[in-house]
Amino acid sequence: MLSFPIYLDNNATTPMDPRVLEAMLPFFNSKFGNAASRNHSFGWTAEEAVDYAREQVANLINASSKEIIFTSGATESDNLAVKGVFEMYAQKGNHIITVNTEHKAILDSCKHIEKMGGEVTYLEPNEDGLIDIENLEAAITPKTILISIMYGNNEIGVVQPIEEISAIARKHNILFHTDATQAVGKIPVDVMAQNIDLMSFTAHKMYGPKGVGALYVRRKSPRVKVTSQIDGGGHERGMRSGTLNVPGIVGFGKACEICMNEMDEEAKRLSAMRDRLESELLKIEEAYVNGNVEHRLPHVANISFKHVEGEGLMMGIKDLAVSSGSACTSASLEPSYVLKNLGLDDDLAHSSLRFGLGRFTTDEEIDFAIGHVRTAVEKLRDMSPLWEMYKEGIDLTTVEWQEH
Amino acid sequence: MAYSEKVIDHYNNPRNIGTLDKEEKNVGTGLVGAPECGDVMRLQIQVNEENGIIEDAKFKTFGCGSAIASSSLATEWLKGKTINEAMEIDNMDIVEELALPPVKIHCSVLAEDAIKTAINDYRTKQGLEEIA
Numbered sequence: 418m419l420s421f422p423i424y425l426d427n428n429a430t431t432p433m434d435p436r437v438l439e440a441m442l443p444f445f446n447s448k449f450g451n452a453a454s455r456n457h458s459f460g461w462t463a464e465e466a467v468d469y470a471r472e473q474v475a476n477l478i479n480a481s482s483k484e485i486i487f488t489s490g491a492t493e494s495d496n497l498a499v500k501g502v503f504e505m506y507a508q509k510g511n512h513i514i515t516v517n518t519e520h521k522a523i524l525d526s527c528k529h530i531e532k533m534g535g536e537v538t539y540l541e542p543n544e545d546g547l548i549d550i551e552n553l554e555a556a557i558t559p560k561t562i563l564i565s566i567m568y569g570n571n572e573i574g575v576v577q578p579i580e581e582i583s584a585i586a587r588k589h590n591i592l593f594h595t596d597a598t599q600a601v602g603k604i605p606v607d608v609m610a611q612n613i614d615l616m617s618f619t620a621h622k623m624y625g626p627k628g629v630g631a632l633y634v635r636r637k638s639p640r641v642k643v644t645s646q647i648d649g650g651g652h653e654r655g656m657r658s659g660t661l662n663v664p665g666i667v668g669f670g671k672a673c674e675i676c677m678n679e680m681d682e683e684a685k686r687l688s689a690m691r692d693r694l695e696s697e698l699l700k701i702e703e704a705y706v707n708g709n710v711e712h713r714l715p716h717v718a719n720i721s722f723k724h725v726e727g728e729g730l731m732m733g734i735k736d737l738a739v740s741s742g743s744a745c746t747s748a749s750l751e752p753s754y755v756l757k758n759l760g761l762d763d764d765l766a767h768s769s770l771r772f773g774l775g776r777f778t779t780d781e782e783i784d785f786a787i788g789h790v791r792t793a794v795e796k797l798r799d800m801s802p803l804w805e806m807y808k809e810g811i812d813l814t815t816v817e818w819q820e821h
Numbered sequence: 822m823a824y825s826e827k828v829i830d831h832y833n834n835p836r837n838i839g840t841l842d843k844e845e846k847n848v849g850t851g852l853v854g855a856p857e858c859g860d861v862m863r864l865q866i867q868v869n870e871e872n873g874i875i876e877d878a879k880f881k882t883f884g885c886g887s888a889i890a891s892s893s894l895a896t897e898w899l900k901g902k903t904i905n906e907a908m909e910i911d912n913m914d915i916v917e918e919l920a921l922p923p924v925k926i927h928c929s930v931l932a933e934d935a936i937k938t939a940i941n942d943y944r945t946k947q948g949l950e951e952i953a
Contacts, residue, residue: 726859728885732824732832743859743885752859764856800838800889802863802881803856818855819934 421736423782427622427775428571428599428717429740433668434624434776440671441626444664452661453652463663470670474631477673478616479607486632486653487666491598493646494617494632495522495565497657498594501643502563502615503530506592510560516540516548517758519567520596522617527565536560544760545709546575554585561591568597568606568616572742572755572771573708574717576600583612592641598622598630602676603714604684608633614641620665624776625672629665632657687774688715690783694772695720697787701794703807707742707756707769716774719756721765722794724803727752730770733793737786742769764803764813824886825920831890836897839879841865849943851935860884860928862892864935866899866907868943873903880935887925891915891932899936904943908952910936 424432444466452467454460471482488494499513515527517539527537538556542548548566564586569576579595586593594615600606601616602623608616619630634656635641642656649658676683695718698704703723719742722730727741742753743766751757752766770790774783798804806813824832843850847868854860861884867877878896882889894915899907915921915929941951 724883726884726888728859729832729883729889732829732886762857763859767856767859800835800881801883802852802861803883805840805881813856818857818861819853819938 419781419785422738423736423786424738425772425774425778425782425786426738426740427778428574428771428773430621430627431624431775432777433626434672434675436675437625437668437671441664441668444667448663450663452663453650463661466667467661467663470666473670473674473677477606477677478601478618478633479609480633481636483654484608484633484636486634486656487661487669488630488632488657489628489662490621490630491520491596491617491619492522492630493657494619494630495520495596496526497632497643497646498615498617499523499526499530499563499565500646501656502592502594502641503533503535504644505642506562510558510562512536512538512558512560513563513565514538514540514553514556514561515565516542516567518542518546518570518572518755519565520571520598523565523567523596540566542575542759546570546573546707546759547709547712548577548582550578550581550585553582554589557585557589557591561589563592563594565594565596568595568600569604569714569717570708570755571599572753573719573759574599574714575708576604576712576714578712579611579613583614586614587612592639599714599717602673602680603716605680608635614639615643620669620672623672623676626665626668629662629669631669683776684715687778690778690780691716691718691772691774694718694774694783694787698790701791704794705765707759707761707765718772718774719769720772721761721769723765723768724801724807725768725794725797726801727767727769729797730768730790730793733797734786734789736789740771740773742771743767827894827919828886828890828921831893831919832886835880835889835893837877837879837893837900838881840881841867841877841879846870846946847943849939849941849946851938851940851942853934853938854884854888854931856883860888860931862888862931862935864892864895864899864932864939866939866943868904870947873905875899875902875904875907884928884931885925887919887921887928888931890919891921891928892935894918895932895936904940907936907940 450459450463601618727743756766912929912933
């Protein structure tokens with residue numbers, strides 16, 4: 418039995434796995450202690466639970482538990498990585514390299530750095546979303562202290578060549594941070610083998626709770642430090658103060674453990690479903706995939722349906738919860754900056770839908786989604802003047818539009 | 822963002838989708854907006870040349886639900902009106918009727934522009950001056 422609406426927006430957030438919720442519940446009531454309380458059993462119980470979760474989180478990425486700094490989520494982790502490195506390594510330099518398709522948590526942190534006198538290079542990816550390693554190396558200056566490049570993109574799912582990037586960083590003695598929010602728990606991520614120095618990730622994208630994330634901070638070769646952005650009791654090795662979110666951390670740990678055990682099978686299942694969804698939708702005339710399809714997260718598909726506007730399309734597929742690259746709701750009417758920065762024309766960016774499959778997505782739901790999207794695209798094309806003009810053979814780029 | 826019931830009704834049952842022959846002397850066409858902005862409206866009117874009454878109106882719109890509803894509503898309102906009456910349609914009337922939120926006011930502005938552009942296209946064809 419299908420229940421509506423069908424959730425296909427797992428890049429925005431994932432539902433909690435019931436096993437995660439079960440692990441968390443005692444820490445809301447009977448085991449409510451503060452993990453920093455050293456002198457009674459309430460505190461010890463909480464501390465033990467946090468230690469155990471820290472191991473679970475570390476294991477998933479092949480780190481040591483001492484290298485895990487718990488935060489409120491990936492946005493805070495990104496802020497801590499960029500601003501924390503900028504402050505800590507001010508003596509060494511002030512230049513950061515990133516990419517213009519990063520999440521706003523990175524881009525806006527970099528803008529902040531620029532206001533503080535830092536310099537930032539924003540690399541432009543190729544049309545398929547991948548960065549060019551030669552461009553990366555060419556951007557390095559003697560003052561470069563950090564390269565921050567996302568692992569898997571949230572909008573198109575493109576996975577960057579992490580080993581090649583970290584090799585360049587090592588070669589030039591520069592720290593490498595990656596925002597791996599969409600990748601951890603979905604594909605194998607190994608901070609040791611991949612020479613990652615700092616890494617942001619979060620629980621709610623991997624079937625854990627919202628409000629808890631982590632920053633991996635390497636302790637050996639090199640030993641990395643970041644200046645804390647939240648000061649107080651000196652928690653988390655002095656890098657992030659604040660009473661630990663014990664239930665959240667317990668849930669995060671459990672979520673990581675489940676991903677560790679089930680990731681391989683889940684990735685296979687999701688990529689098969691995603692490929693089926695995608696190949697069926699590409700049978701629709703003038704439909705295009707955005708981003709590289711070979712180096713991609715297993716659960717993501719971003720497709721543009723030409724001459725149909727994304728927000729209008731979403732209204733037509735009200736039984737599906739997906740996301741669109743069109744931003745008609747904002748005053749600026751600017752479509753997705755990620756798609757635009759791939760060099761996609763605005764009209765294609767406005768015509769895009771992002772499908773994010775997840776642990777609880779079923780084949781039956783995918784079947785329904787395929788038919789539902791197809792019907793809606795046809796309906797909207799019937800009322801689209803652009804589709805009519807396209808069908809008449811009019812080159813839309815030669816039309817003089819009356820922009821508003 | 823939640824859409825009003827009227828927007829949803831126009832989206833699900835759009836009135837007067839279609840195309841009139843833009844070469845006809847008594848047909849006025851207004852094509853406004855741009856694909857890059859995510860909104861393109863084409864509104865057409867067919868006018869009785871003897872009494873100046875709009876006999877038929879058709880639209881096609883590329884855009885969000887509010888843009889589709891604004892143009893659908895516009896065609897409903899246009900039918901049976903004289904050219905002069907049609908010039909009086911104000912975008913805020915559309916905003917009110919469809920209960921559009923502030924971020925969607927531009928959809929109604931676009932619809933008003935489409936009406937005026939269609940009327941002026943008709944007037945030009947008739948050898949009349951454009952009216953602002």
